[in-house]
Amino acid sequence: MPELEKGPQGQRRGRGARERILGASQQLFRDQGINRTGMDQLCAVAQVSKRTAYQHFANKDELVAEYLRRFDPDVMSGVFDRTDLTPRERLLAAFEMPASTPLCPYIAAAVELHDPRHPAAEYAREYKIAIAARLTVTAREAGATDPEQLGEQLALLIDGASARTRVLGSECFSTAAAIAAALIDNAIPSPAPPQPGGDRVTTGPAPVPAGDR
Structure with a gap:
């Protein structure tokens, strides 16, 4: 028989409390921020008791860290692991964000939490380093002369673009993509154009005109 629990109003509910807690955290942390969201409100939205919440997460800090991990656990695998795109196309695909893309949750968490030792802040820092590393690897595959520099430029x-989209309330990734294309083209050397007659192979001295013999 499946394990049941009781919510705040005493209703009996099936399994899935952890997922409801995480779902509520995504909604509330996004809409009103981490600091303004208390555990009482979060439990009410998730329809679980505080006792149940603390059985799944030792404290709010642990919940915030797990909330961030859920956003992109494989670091943009939908972009960097695509085999149907060239490395250059993958670099540009990193800027294909929906018009409704909000401020990056990792940036938002780091700004709100202030404490660099907070587990969520540490995870946000690791994620940002991982994004730059994947951009660097892809830039190297694309033939960039300085892939580390290009990776950091594109990550920045x-x-x-994410922060500006949030502040202005309008999509900025199309402009960022145009800037990225210019950076990428500048960082990747163009192949040398073929020289006239470059395919002709000569062996020995050039023939002497008949009039000079």
């Missing part, structure tokens, strides 16, 4: 551009 993604974060800037």
Whole structure:
């Protein structure tokens, strides 16, 4: 028989409390922020008791860290692991964000929490480092002369576009993508154009005109 629990109003509910807690955290942390969301409100939205919540998460800090891990556990695998795109196309695909893309949750968490030792802040930092690393690897595959520099430039551009989108309330990733294309083209050497007659192979001295013999 499946394990049951009782919610705040005493209703009997089936399994899935952990997922409801995480779902409520995504809604509330996004809409009103981490600091303004208390555990009482979160439990009410998730329809679980506080006792149940603390059985799944030792404290709110642990919940915030897990909330961030849920956003992109494989670090944009939908972009960087695509085999149907060239490395250059994968770099540009990192800027294909929906028009409704909000401020990056990792940036928002780091800004709100202030404490660099907070588990969520540490995870946000690790995620941002991982994004730059994946951009760097892809830039190297694309033939960039300085892939580390290009990776950091593109990572900074993604974060800037995300923050500006949130502040202005309008999509900024199309502009960021155009800037990214210019950076990528500047960082990747163009192949040398073929020289006239470059395919002709000569062996030995050039023939002497008949009039000079």
